[in-house]
Amino acid sequence: SAVISQKPSRDICQRGTSLTIQCQVDSQVTMMFWYRQQPGQSLTLIATANQGSEATYESGFVIDKFPISRPNLTFSTLTVSNMSPEDSSIYLCSASKMTGELFFGEGSRLTVL
Amino acid sequence: SQQGEEDPQALSIQEGENATMNCSYKTSINNLQWYRQNSGRGLVHLILIRSNEREKHSGRLRVTLDTSKKSSSLLITASRAADTASYFCATDEGGTSYGKLTFGQGTILTVHP
Numbered sequence: 001s002a003v004i005s006q007k008p009s010r011d012i013c014q015r016g017t018s019l020t021i022q023c024q025v026d027s028q029v030t031m032m033f034w035y036r037q038q039p040g041q042s043l044t045l046i047a048t049a050n051q052g053s054e055a056t057y058e059s060g061f062v063i064d065k066f067p068i069s070r071p072n073l074t075f076s077t078l079t080v081s082n083m084s085p086e087d088s089s090i091y092l093c094s095a096s097k098m099t100g101e102l103f104f105g106e107g108s109r110l111t112v113l
Numbered sequence: 114s115q116q117g118e119e120d121p122q123a124l125s126i127q128e129g130e131n132a133t134m135n136c137s138y139k140t141s142i143n144n145l146q147w148y149r150q151n152s153g154r155g156l157v158h159l160i161l162i163r164s165n166e167r168e169k170h171s172g173r174l175r176v177t178l179d180t181s182k183k184s185s186s187l188l189i190t191a192s193r194a195a196d197t198a199s200y201f202c203a204t205d206e207g208g209t210s211y212g213k214l215t216f217g218q219g220t221i222l223t224v225h226p
Contacts, residue, residue, distance in 0.1 A: 004155075031212045042201065043156075043216040092155060096212050100144055100205060104155035 002027050006093050006105035013083055013112050020079045021108045023093030028073040029103075034066070035092040037107070043092065049076040083112045119202060119217040127225050132189040134220040136202030137182075143207025145178055146214065147187050150199045159187075159200075194226045 003026040013019050023032070032049040047055040047068055055068035070076040080087050093105040118137045126132055138145070144163045148156040162169045162178045162185070169176045175188040189196055199221050203214040 033213065042218045045213060045215070048213065094156075099161075100212065101146060101158040101161055102148075102156070102203075102214060103158070104148075106155045109153075 002029055002095055002097065002103040004093055004095060004103055004105035006108050008108055009106060010109040011111070013110065015084055015112060017083055018079055018081045019083065019110065020077050021091055021093070023076045023078070023095075023105055025074045025095050025103075029095035029097055031096045032070055032076045033094045033096075033102070034068060034076070034078045035094060037090040037092060039090070046078070046091075049078075080110065083110075085112045088112045119200075119220050121220060122218070123221045123223070125223045125225065126192055128192060128194055130192055130224075132192050132196070132222055132224070134187045134200050134202075134222070136185045136187070136217050138185075138202075138204045138215075138217075139183065140204075140206055142180070142204045143211060144205045145176075145185050146203045146205070147174075147176060147185075148201045148203060148216075150201065150219075152198070156201065189222075192222075192224045194224050196222060197224045198222060 005024045007022050034046040035043040037043045045058045046061045047057040049055050049068050049070040051070045065081055067079045088111050090107045090109050092107045094102045096102050120135050144161050146161045147159040150156045160171045160176050162176050173190045178185045199219045201219045202217045
């Protein structure tokens with residue numbers, strides 16, 4: 001298994017600012033992902049965080065808006081840039097080992113005013 | 114895009130009853146997984162069933178998979194109030210997408226004591 005710590009757990013931000021969410025895993029994992037979950041909705045994959053290289057983004061998500069870093073096997077960050085109220089959401093870090101199941105952090109609940 | 118469609122969207126039962134949730138998907142898959150999410154928390158992996166498997170058990174959970182119908186079901190037997198949560202199916206298409214999960218819309222389960 002893997003335990004994932006995310007911070008901040010929640011934040012309230014002003015329009016136009018940026019926020020970086022950190023994700024720390026307690027053991028080495030093969031893959032790390034960032035998901036977005038609107039309140040009461042399902043999860044949408046933002047990108048795959050690749051170690052030491054640029055993240056792989058899903059359709060509808062771009063690096064300028066959601067820059068992602070993964071400097072090593074256990075740590076990743078997601079930045080939500082130039083925020084608008086539409087970015088208010090829960091952002092979830094997840095990781096997998098070769099078993100295929102995903103482990104999730106508790107999420108970062110972001111409110112943009 | 115969302116791969117899985119789940120039904121019902123919401124299910125309310127009494128403690129001790131069984132709960133059945135269904136998931137349909139659109140593309141071929143490598144495996145299908147079920148997750149639970151308690152309110153305000155991250156997702157917890159429940160069970161993974163591979164495309165060459167038809168049924169799998171884990172404690173009070175029973176999962177079936179019908180690849181010809183592109184559908185799966187999750188049965189929770191002898192439900193408890195603590196089972197109250199949202200349940201999501203997620204598909205892994207494998208290949209170059211291995212490890213990337215596409216989540217369904219989820220079923221909100223309420224178990225009344």
